[in-house]
Amino acid sequence: MQIVILPSADAVAEYGANLFIRQLTDKPGSVLGLATGSTPLALYQLLVNACRQQQVSFARAKTFNLDEYLGLAGDHPQSYRYFMQQHLFNAIDILPENTAVPDGTATDPVAACQQYERQIADAGGIDLQLLGLGRNGHIGFNEPSSGLRSRTRIKTLTPATIADNARFFQPGEYQPHLSITMGIGTILDAGKVLLLATGTSKASAVKAMIEGPLTAACPASALQLHQQAVVVLDDAAAAELADIEFYRHIERENQALLKRLSGQ
Numbered sequence: 001m002q003i004v005i006l007p008s009a010d011a012v013a014e015y016g017a018n019l020f021i022r023q024l025t026d027k028p029g030s031v032l033g034l035a036t037g038s039t040p041l042a043l044y045q046l047l048v049n050a051c052r053q054q055q056v057s058f059a060r061a062k063t064f065n066l067d068e069y070l071g072l073a074g075d076h077p078q079s080y081r082y083f084m085q086q087h088l089f090n091a092i093d094i095l096p097e098n099t100a101v102p103d104g105t106a107t108d109p110v111a112a113c114q115q116y117e118r119q120i121a122d123a124g125g126i127d128l129q130l131l132g133l134g135r136n137g138h139i140g141f142n143e144p145s146s147g148l149r150s151r152t153r154i155k156t157l158t159p160a161t162i163a164d165n166a167r168f169f170q171p172g173e174y175q176p177h178l179s180i181t182m183g184i185g186t187i188l189d190a191g192k193v194l195l196l197a198t199g200t201s202k203a204s205a206v207k208a209m210i211e212g213p214l215t216a217a218c219p220a221s222a223l224q225l226h227q228q229a230v231v232v233l234d235d236a237a238a239a240e241l242a243d244i245e246f247y248r249h250i251e252r253e254n255q256a257l258l259k260r261l262s263g264q
């Protein structure tokens with residue numbers, strides 16, 4: 001796990017956006033795994049700006065979103081499809097047919113999950129997967145106790161996650177308790193994983209993910225098994241890490257090495 005600690009949420013977004021831009025520059029036909037929620041919003045805005053300024057193109061890219069509420073159609077303002085259209089897809093040069101979000105209204109959701117896995121495999125697998133982090137350590141909608149090798153499937157949301165996400169729904173509005181989510185095994189199959197976490201509310205989940213044991217009680221701890229996982233934190237999210245000075249030291253060494261190798 002590469003741990004990058006930056007002074008602000010803006011710096012986290014910029015770091016993440018640059019990683020996406022580099023990915024697309026190196027491989028314009030990249031398959032990108034995307035997330036919703038508050039955390040990636042600033043990163044998406046930076047990608048939109050970069051696309052408008054022709055610094056990056058999504059014309060050959062394909063995307064797969066992590067998850068969707070079961071029971072919400074893509075035109076529902078709280079659906080994750082709608083979120084992605086509003087915050088990214090409508091504002092970049094991606095082909096609509098190259099954007100995939102699990103179908104929250106599938107008549108056979110179990111078959112739809114298997115189909116989603118097949119679609120990812122047919123696209124050649126995910127090159128770079130973006131993740132946020134739930135306060136309870138979830139990634140995608142893989143809540144605590146999720147199988148560490150799980151695949152795309154239907155998951156029940158915990159009361160904590162339902163409460164966390166209630167802020168996006170109007171009072172009295174129907175809020176689903178079920179989701180379709182890529183599994184932890186699906187996420188671990190991505191070539192690279194980029195997890196962003198900002199703010200003090202994420203600090204204890206960040207500690208469990210990085211310094212806790214590998215356990216289904218903290219699904220994000222599964223990233224300890226990934227060979228190319230980059231975790232980008234702001235100071236507030238990193239605040240509970242016991243070995244914070246060591247992680248900062250490693251990053252300084254990494255930067256110095258990169259500088260030396262590039263002859264600067």
Ligand code: F6R
Binds near residue numbers: 080
């Ligand atoms: C959303 C998702 C979730 C969020 C997590 C953090 O697609 O996969 O795991 O990343 O709940 O949400 P925010 O960023 O709103 O704190």
